Amino acid sequence: MAPVANRLKGKVAIVTGAGQGIGKGIAIRLAQEGAHVVIAEYKAENAHAVADEISATGPRALAYPVDIGDTDKINQMVKDVVQEFGQIDILVNNAGVLETLPLFDLTPEKWDWLQRVNQRGLFFCLQAVAMQMVAQIPEEVKSAGKAEHSYGKIVNFSSVAGRKGRPYAAHYSAAKWAVISMTQSAALYLAQYNINVNAICPGVVPTPMWEDIDKTQAARFGMQKGEWIQNTVDKVPLKRAAKPEDIAAAVAFLCSEDADYITGQALNVDGGMEMN
Structure with a gap:
């Protein structure tokens, strides 16, 4: 599906892990639909390369080198983005790591290394951005306990490995199952503010x-x-x-007004690998 012109015009989006692969594809797609994009990426050279590519033809793009596993750096990123753009409307929690290992070779150190980004980092990035989204809502809306339109879109990255265990990726499957649970919990809590939280499960x-x-x-x-x-x-x-563009199209939809009545869902974008 081709980008929908101006569907996200004026929105400010943070995309983590946007320096290559799926994250880069998402950042480009959101920019094509009119969003200003923050390239939150561990590798500084990748962040700047993607930001330069987007800025050459589209809306503003900010390279922001950051370690998503560091909560202090996440909180500082949110402050810096608000200072630069004035708001945050979209978060795409895409950053992740993976090393396949047999069950018996999985050490506590390997477990913690993966969970630091894929589970812990994702949650605290969600938390920090959601708090900012709530802070942007007018007080009368917050006190009413419901809103007439969406005040933010959060898309977390799970995986088909979050649908079914994997013999050489027990730690990864555990993290991606957790992402679906965290997505549902956040969707329930943030529903009072009409902030939509969904997950993507790529194949x-x-x-x-x-x-x-x-x-x-x-x-x-x-x-x-x-x-x-x-x-x-x-x-x-x-x-x-799949192509990164296939995943990016699904994310762009979930970040748009077209998905205002969708929350707490985990969408498989996998060519039919998982049908649940």
């Missing part, structure tokens, strides 16, 4: 992360490069991997 998307997974799994099972990921794609009912 196979050929990004640097998936390339790393393929390399590791191919070595583990004695396969050629690309063979493991192709075997996975062959099991997809639509018989192809």
